[in-house]
Amino acid sequence: MxxxxxxxxxxxxxxxxxxxxxxxxxxxxxxxxxxxxxxxxxxxxxxxxxxxxxxxxxxxxxxxxxxxxxxxxxxxxxxxxxxxxxxxxxxxxxxxxxxxxxxxxxxxxxxxxxxxxxxxxxFPVRYSPAIRRLKAFIEAGEIGRVLAIKSTNRGQNPGGWFNDPRLSGGGAVMDHTVHLVDVMRWILKAEVKDVYAEIGYTVIEGQKVDDRGILTVEWTNGVFASIDCSWSRNAKYPTWGDVTLEVIGTDGVVWVDAFHQKLNVFTNADGYRYHDFGDDINVALLDDFLRHVRTGEGDVYISGEDGLAALRVALWAYEAERKGRKVAVGER
Incomplete structure (x- = not known):
């Protein structure tokens, strides 16, 4: 083709x-x-x-x-x-x-x-040059054995149907958890063992979906991770949001901001503004997908199973919040 x-x-x-x-x-x-x-x-x-x-x-x-x-x-x-x-x-x-x-x-x-x-x-975050370099860095053993990860994906409330649970399936936890879980699964080559979550509905008063959440996740290889998946950036915040990971290992620590390719501009008229430059992860995602379609080969195959694995963690987080305790994978 x-x-x-x-x-x-x-x-x-x-x-x-x-x-x-x-x-x-x-x-x-x-x-x-x-x-x-x-x-x-x-x-x-x-x-x-x-x-x-x-x-x-x-x-x-x-x-x-x-x-x-x-x-x-x-x-x-x-x-x-x-x-x-x-x-x-x-x-x-x-x-x-x-x-x-x-x-x-x-x-x-x-x-x-x-x-x-x-x-x-x-899952375009896999195509961030910073995230890909982080993966290679960890696989090369530069920080030893990974012990823990602190991660964030914070942004603004998208509005519209995202605030209707019948259409969105949930708020910030559903929207942002999946990105971070997918990246960690990809880097760690492990699965989630259990999840605990604290979830709130208070950044915008009266809305029907969650707009803030903190998850703690244990992976099958013993790594502990925290996920801040909140819609905590208000309209005046100078950037859209972030995707960050701090990875703690036995021999060192590495911190990365996946969206750090931007120009910071300060003017009297507008105050602070930013302009993205460099690699576009959406272009990279589509290019890889189209290569798989055209040739059967590509770079990173992000399967339906990968999507399901990330979804399960978001759903377990909501269950953990309802039960008020840690939820183990496979628990009935």
Missing amino acids: ERVRVGFATFAHVHAPAYARALKEDLFTVADLVGIYDDDSARGRKAAETFGGAFYTDYAALLADVDVVIVTAENARHTPFVLSAAERKKHILVEKPIATTVADAEAMIAAAKRHGVVLFTA
Whole structure:
């Protein structure tokens, strides 16, 4: 397959514009953005006008015209889009979290295997040069045996449907835990053993989903980790947020900020502003996914199973908060 025909299954998620921009500006030599299906016609038409391609009101019609679907619908609505695409032998990039229930994630994974298509979970943080260097540093034994990890993924409340638990499946814990768990699984080559969580709903008064959370996680290799996954950055905070890891080993410590490639600008008119530069992890994610689709080979294969493993930890965190104690994996 020389060129890949790409379609979107709704433009609901805040990451959809970044993926469309990457296709249009960076990956146009290998992919064509054919069209966008969206049951919100105003949103879909606007996206098609902005990024190109046709606007589709019929998802089946879109599937007939593409090789690949990027599913950026609301979290709880991923499953029907993925299943329909798999049945029609279309490869799939699904936004994180892969789903809001284990059953839905397992159904997607089974469908992709049954129909022989790629199911790729959108975890772009794996493509951060800083994170990749961290992984290599640890694998080379530079800090000895890893003992503990302190991690953060803090940002602003995205608003809209993210605050509707029926569509999002949860708030900050669902939204941000999965990124950090995936990176740690990838680096540690281990699985989560148990989870404890403190979860709050108080950054924005009256909302229906959690906006702050602290998780403590024990891994099967004995590593302890903390995860701050809060939507704790207000509108005036000078940057969107962060993804940081501090890894403590027997022979040293390494700290990394995955989003540190930015210019810090201070002016009398605007105060502090920042401008990103350098590597775009969304472009790297899409490029790798498209290479897997085109050639069957790529750099990092982020499978549906990887998406499910990260989702399970977020769900265990909510269960731990409800029970008020640590929850062991596999506990009934």
